[in-house]
Amino acid sequence: MIDPRLRMLQLVARCGTVTAAAAALHYTPSAVSHQLRQLAAELGVELVVQQGRGIRLTAAAHTLLEHTERLHAQVERARAELATIGDEPGGRFTMCAFSTAASRLLPAAAARLRDAYPQVTVRLMEAEPSRCFDLLLAREADLALVVVTAQNPPLDDERFQQYSLLDDPLDLVVPEGHPLTTRPAVQLADAAREPWIVGRQESTYYQLVLTACMAAGFTPDIAHYADEWDTGTALVANGFGVILVPRLARLHSDWPVVRLPLHGEPAPARRILAAVRQGAEAHPTVAKALEVVHEVSLR
16 A cells, blocks of 8 residues: 555664665565665655665655654554454454563464454464564564563654553572572572573573663673573573573473572563554454453463
8 A cells, every 4th residue: 555665664774774674574685775776766865875884864764754654554544444344354463472472472362362353364473572573564463572672662663552561570590409599588689699691692581681680780790691491491400500581481390490589679570562553553453462462461
């Protein structure tokens, strides 16, 4: 309904490079560059200019993006209104989420949506939070469950509607027999001198741990890197350090570790949001999906 080249410009603005935008859209970088040059020629303005090894969006591009966001939101509202006129909702509905939510929240929510609207084909995708927003923009996903990070769009971003679902507390995991297991209450600062196991530096989990520790007044001594909870738990069990684990995450029950709830202020937690495209929230399937993810998050 809208020139697809405007969606390309949106993705370039969000991803920061033509290459990353092309990957999100499943195009080649040369195809995206060609389409943007065509759009610029038709409008008679420059949209993208080289800046060192990267690119920079021009003032004209930013003006066009403001209009593009309003256009896309209006189209979403039109789709939503049309969907209320027809029969029972059908078609395909894609829900994406980061790893823990993809295993603990998404399947139950998807099952409720499928039961409510049998004509809807529900598809699930696991993706990092930043990737989830790219999927929404590229129309490859219709609803995303994300954890709040510094890389997320702000809550007032006009491209998305974002809804708070729950705060997921972070627990400290230590080996059995660790001195902290004898305390009646443990604060995160009590583990300041421990060796830490975290995720890759580019991961959401790494940022989560670093932010929580700094809020507690210390920088963690990072000893090992592990992206999977089972790997991190195995390292803890063998005395290589401690980890923070979200309450929603399930750990391998065979490892000799203790999961300690954390007390004090601030008690670390991660905030989980549901996000949809701006204007889509009134669509019957989107509205129902938002309803069921909220129900599941309260269990």
